[in-house]
Structure formats: C-alpha cells, structure tokens
Amino acid sequence: MSTLNASLSNEQAQRDLAEASAPAAAPEKPAESVIEYGKTVGTPFSDDPKFTLRDVEVFYGDTQAIKGISLDIAKNEVIAFIGPSGCGKSTFLRCLNRMNDSIDICRVKGQLQLDGKDLYDPKNDVVELRARVGMVFQKPNPFPKSIYDNVAYGPRIHGLANRKSELDDIVENSLRKAGLWDEVKDRLDAPATGMSGGQQQRLCIARTIAVSPEVVLMDEPCSALDPIATARVEELIAELSQSYTIIIVTHSMQQAARVSHRTAYFHLGHLVEVNETNKVFTAPEHELTESYITGRFG
Numbered sequence: 001m002s003t004l005n006a007s008l009s010n011e012q013a014q015r016d017l018a019e020a021s022a023p024a025a026a027p028e029k030p031a032e033s034v035i036e037y038g039k040t041v042g043t044p045f046s047d048d049p050k051f052t053l054r055d056v057e058v059f060y061g062d063t064q065a066i067k068g069i070s071l072d073i074a075k076n077e078v079i080a081f082i083g084p085s086g087c088g089k090s091t092f093l094r095c096l097n098r099m100n101d102s103i104d105i106c107r108v109k110g111q112l113q114l115d116g117k118d119l120y121d122p123k124n125d126v127v128e129l130r131a132r133v134g135m136v137f138q139k140p141n142p143f144p145k146s147i148y149d150n151v152a153y154g155p156r157i158h159g160l161a162n163r164k165s166e167l168d169d170i171v172e173n174s175l176r177k178a179g180l181w182d183e184v185k186d187r188l189d190a191p192a193t194g195m196s197g198g199q200q201q202r203l204c205i206a207r208t209i210a211v212s213p214e215v216v217l218m219d220e221p222c223s224a225l226d227p228i229a230t231a232r233v234e235e236l237i238a239e240l241s242q243s244y245t246i247i248i249v250t251h252s253m254q255q256a257a258r259v260s261h262r263t264a265y266f267h268l269g270h271l272v273e274v275n276e277t278n279k280v281f282t283a284p285e286h287e288l289t290e291s292y293i294t295g296r297f298g
C-alpha cells in the first residue's frame with residue numbers, strides 16, 4: 001500500500017509541476033462569445049437524480065456569480081467541479097446544503113431539489129439538511145476536542161445513539177470508514193489538533209459520515225495536504241462512493257480524472273460542459289473546456 005501511495009504521489013507531484021509550468025496563453029475568442037446563457041453541452045441530466053437543479057442563479061449583492069445553471073447529480077455518483085479561479089464552483093457547491101444562507105448579501109434563485117423536494121422550502125430544518133448533505137472543507141477544521149468527541153459530536157446533537165456503547169460503535173465505524181481507526185484507536189482521548197494535517201482531514205471526513213449523510217460535499221479537500229495524504233483521501237473517496245453521492249471541487253485536473261465519474265466544467269459562472277470524466281479529459285465537446293484542460297488558461 002505504501003509503495004502504491006508513494007508512486008501515486010510521485011506521479012501526482014510530477015503532473016502538478018507540469019501543470020504549474022504549462023504556458024498560460026489567452027484563449028483566441030472572448031469566453032462570453034462562445035457561451036450561451038443557461039446552455040450546457042454534454043450530459044448534464046440523469047434518469048436517477050439525487051439533486052435536480054434548474055435555472056440556478058446566485059447573486060452577491062448586485063453581482064451575479066452563478067448564471068442559469070441546470071444540472072442533475074445522480075445517486076451514488078462522484079462528480080467533480082472544475083474551472084478557473086472565481087468561476088463559481090464553491091458558490092454552486094454551497095447551494096446544495098444551503099451554506100450560502102449564512103452570507104447576508106447572497107441570494108439563490110431557481111429550482112433546487114433533493115430527492116424531488118424543494119431544498120429552499122422555508123419549512124426545512126437547515127441543521128437536518130446539513131446532516132443529510134455533509135461538507136468537508138478545504139482546510140481541516142477539527143473542533144478543539146478529543147478525537148472521540150469530534151466524531152461523536154454530530155451523533156450526540158442529532159440523538160443518534162441512546163447508549164454509550166451505541167455511540168462507541170458509531171465512532172469506531174466512522175473512523176474505520178475514514179481509514180483512520182488503526183492509527184487512532186489507542187488515543188481516542190487525545191486532542192484532535194495534535195494530529196497531522198492528513199489525519200485531521202480524514203477525521204473531518206469521519207465526523208461528516210458519523211451522522212449517516214446521503215451526500216458528501218468536498219470543497220478542495222486535498223489542497224492543504226501533502227501528496228501522500230492526498231492519495232489516502234483519494235482512495236477514501238473511491239471507497240465512500242459505494243455508499244454516498246460525492247461532489248468534489250478541485251483545482252487539480254489529475255485529481256478530477258482519478259476520482260470522479262463525471263466532470264462539470266464551470267466558466268465565469270456558467271456551467272459550460274458536463275460529461276463522463278474520461279470524455280472531458282480526452283475529447284471535450286466545448287472549446288473552452290479544451291482550452292482549460294490543455295492549460296491555455298486557468
């Protein structure tokens with residue numbers, strides 16, 4: 001396993017270096033001239049959607065960050081959101097568990113459904129929604145508590161365990177699923193902040209899955225991790241995809257190619273293309289996708 005990790009990391013380090021040093025020439029035409037508002041090429045829809053998203057627009061004050069996006073996200077798929085900085089990936093991701101609600105100037109319009117029900121129904125309990133649609137952030141953010149209490153926190157507030165033994169089982173299972181149990185089983189009472197960055201991120205994943213979510217949103221979950229910890233989290237995404245719908249924002253095209261079934265390419269707030277990941281990286285349909293993946297901008 002460690003040899004595999006090391007070679008994955010090496011390969012990734014070399015690719016990231018090549019990506020970083022690729023020439024960044026401007027695209028030939030202004031991007032807006034080749035984007036049609038509300039139109040996405042490829043396969044944005046699904047017969048078995050978990051999320052049904054139609055004509056979604058997001059505004060920060062008067063500035064429109066998301067421009068008429070329609071997309072289905074299928075049950076148990078891993079979909080990657082890619083695109084240049086500031087194109088709206090995180091904004092769109094945060095619509096899916098209403099994290100944008102906490103930003104005063106942010107307004108979300110359009111139809112957003114989870115299992116056919118309106119996500120933005122004012123009657124919805126947002127705390128309950130965020131247990132169903134969990135989130136892992138860019139920077140590992142464990143609570144200043146013990147390893148055990150970090151994982152037990154969600155199940156406690158959602159009343160998922162009646163007895164200490166039930167809570168112990170949830171904590172152990174979540175840490176096992178996050179691939180962390182063997183590393184921490186003898187120090188569950190130690191502070192989480194004493195773990196390595198990669199362990200902290202896997203702890204945050206364990207904390208998210210401890211409340212049995214249906215969907216896990218990941219916003220650049222590996223950007224603060226070294227290549228070995230990144231490879232470990234990517235292996236974990238592959239394992240978790242058996243049970244959860246996973247939506248991952250990433251700046252690494254190699255990561256999108258390694259972990260996702262479909263890839264969605266965003267540009268200036270538009271969703272330009274969605275296709276099978278392999279197609280996006282070998283035969284993209286839209287000229288902007290092609291420019292981005294060949295390093296002409298981004």
Ligand SMILES: Nc1ncnc2c1ncn2[C@@H]1O[C@H](COP(=O)(O)OP(=O)(O)OP(=O)(O)O)[C@@H](O)[C@H]1O
Nearest residue numbers: 060065083084085086087088089090091092103251
């Ligand atoms: N809290 C906010 N208030 C005002 N504008 C915001 C806020 N968050 C994001 N924006 C703006 O919305 C647009 C989309 O930003 P967003 O962070 O969603 O893009 P992104 O594709 O995730 O970028 P990056 O890859 O750099 O993280 C940008 O123009 C950004 O400046």
